[in-house]
Amino acid sequence: MYRHLTMAELLELRDREGKVAARQHVDTCEACAFEFELIHQRVAALRALPALQSPRDRWEVVRQQHVAGRRRGAWRAAGIMGMAAAAMLAVFVGVQSFTTDAVRAEADLQQALAQWMAESRRLESLLHAVDREPRVMTGMTAATIADLEDRIAFVDEGIARATAARYAPDQVGALWRERVALMGTLVNTHVRNVAYVGY
Amino acid sequence: MPELAVAVDELAIRRAKTGDLDALEAVYRAYQSMVYTLARRICPTPEDAEEALQETFLEICKSIRRFRGSVPGSLTAWVKRIAASKALIRVRHEKYRETDEWRDDGWGTAGVDTGLSMDLETVLSQLSATARAVVWLHDVEGYTHEEIAGLMGKTVSFSKSQLSRAHVRLRRMLGEEA
Numbered sequence: 001m002y003r004h005l006t007m008a009e010l011l012e013l014r015d016r017e018g019k020v021a022a023r024q025h026v027d028t029c030e031a032c033a034f035e036f037e038l039i040h041q042r043v044a045a046l047r048a049l050p051a052l053q054s055p056r057d058r059w060e061v062v063r064q065q066h067v068a069g070r071r072r073g074a075w076r077a078a079g080i081m082g083m084a085a086a087a088m089l090a091v092f093v094g095v096q097s098f099t100t101d102a103v104r105a106e107a108d109l110q111q112a113l114a115q116w117m118a119e120s121r122r123l124e125s126l127l128h129a130v131d132r133e134p135r136v137m138t139g140m141t142a143a144t145i146a147d148l149e150d151r152i153a154f155v156d157e158g159i160a161r162a163t164a165a166r167y168a169p170d171q172v173g174a175l176w177r178e179r180v181a182l183m184g185t186l187v188n189t190h191v192r193n194v195a196y197v198g199y
Numbered sequence: 200m201p202e203l204a205v206a207v208d209e210l211a212i213r214r215a216k217t218g219d220l221d222a223l224e225a226v227y228r229a230y231q232s233m234v235y236t237l238a239r240r241i242c243p244t245p246e247d248a249e250e251a252l253q254e255t256f257l258e259i260c261k262s263i264r265r266f267r268g269s270v271p272g273s274l275t276a277w278v279k280r281i282a283a284s285k286a287l288i289r290v291r292h293e294k295y296r297e298t299d300e301w302r303d304d305g306w307g308t309a310g311v312d313t314g315l316s317m318d319l320e321t322v323l324s325q326l327s328a329t330a331r332a333v334v335w336l337h338d339v340e341g342y343t344h345e346e347i348a349g350l351m352g353k354t355v356s357f358s359k360s361q362l363s364r365a366h367v368r369l370r371r372m373l374g375e376e377a
Contacts, residue, residue, distance in 0.1 A: 007370075008363040042369055043338045045319050054235040055245065058253045059227050063220060066260040070218070142276035143346055149267035149277070157265070 005032045014039055087165050109169035116176035123183040130190045141193050148186040155179045212274055216264045223260050230275070231256070234282040237340065240323070241286040241332040251286040258285065283336060287350055290328040322372040330365040333358055 005013070005022055012018040013026060013036065026032045159175045207215075207229045214222035231252065238251035258281050266277055323331060329351075336342040336350070337358070344358040351358070 006363070007367050008359065011359070011363055011366060038370065039366065042366070042373070046323070046334070046339050049240075049320065049323075051232050052236045052239050053232055054249055054252055056249065058231070058249065058256065059224055062227065062253055062256045062260065063224070065257055066223070067220075069257075069261065140341075140343055140346075142273065143280070143342070145268070145273055146276050146280055149273070150265070153265035153267050 004029065005035070007035075010036050010039055084164050106169060109173060113169050113173045113176060116173060116180055119180050120176060120183060123180065123187055127183065127187050127190065130187065141189065144189055145186065148182055148189065152179060152182045152186065155182065207274065212266075212268075216266065218264070223263070226259065226263070226274075226278075227256050230278050233275070234278065237279065237282045237335070238286040238289075240335040240339070241283070241328070242289050243328050247289045247292075248286070251282065251289050254285045254288075255282045279340065283340070283342070283350055287332060290332055291351075319373065322369055325372065326365055326368060330361050330368070333361040334365045334369070337362055 005025060009018060009022050010026075010032070013022055026036050155175055155178050159172065159179065162172045162175060207226055211222045211225045215226050234255050235248060235252045238255070239245065239248040242248040242251055255278070259278060262281075266274065268274055268277065323334070326334065332351070333347055336347050337344065342350075344355045344362075347353075347358040348355045
């Protein structure tokens, strides 16, 4: 490379995304090596900036708004419960009209559902065993874990809603299957992080 | 990175998930400085940072029951993500766009002595809100360009070019000389 590196190229190098030629250039060019070092110094200075405090304590405002929101939520929940009760009654009446074959098929689905639930419990135990101690993790790993946890929480909400409304076992089963898949990925991510830190 | 000692233990996290107000206050006390610092580094004004702080903790109170982690480390990452999202919402607010454009266009020519070494905090505050957010999230908080692009609703190359331009400006404003 017969020219000095641009800031974009230097930042790519810093982020370990740069080209080999760029790396070789920095190793041999005093000016670019200096610029590269300046980036590190600048970032170190940014990271060393002091933590700041909010001039006002906002907890009381947050608490009041949260409590008010919870009250509104309780009223909404009461309405939803009424609708859910009506839906359950409708499902109950529908279940009464099932044939014997349908009942047997449902029993199979219930058994599959129980297996997914058992697998989910096993993964929860495994996760708890791995996730007991706070460990150093990269920002990307933390973000991946947070994303997986969000998705599991979202599926959990779906399971809670589907169970409350007594959805068909195959629908509930699909949600449990998704939960097990996400839990498996979450456990693997934690295990990889533990292994990495251990190494 | 201005990381703070966090005094929320697993028990407090579990209690906060049940909606216990004392536990939620403990979460607020433990993380408010971290959240305010992140918001203040990204938002254009202290008032915006305070608003982002309040919105962040309202969201935390509302959503913590869905938070699946049990250790403080994962809670920190979750809290930071909410804070970054709330701060960026304020950055995207229409009223700042003109200011950003002015700063982008007028940089180095309008009232800024590029040869003068300036305090890092002052220099940071002189960047456009978007550039400052990218610098802070990438270089200090450790977010990847993909994550920043996702948070901002922009492309990865947008995030990279903002970072590169911001470093050029920081270097010029800080008067770093060979």
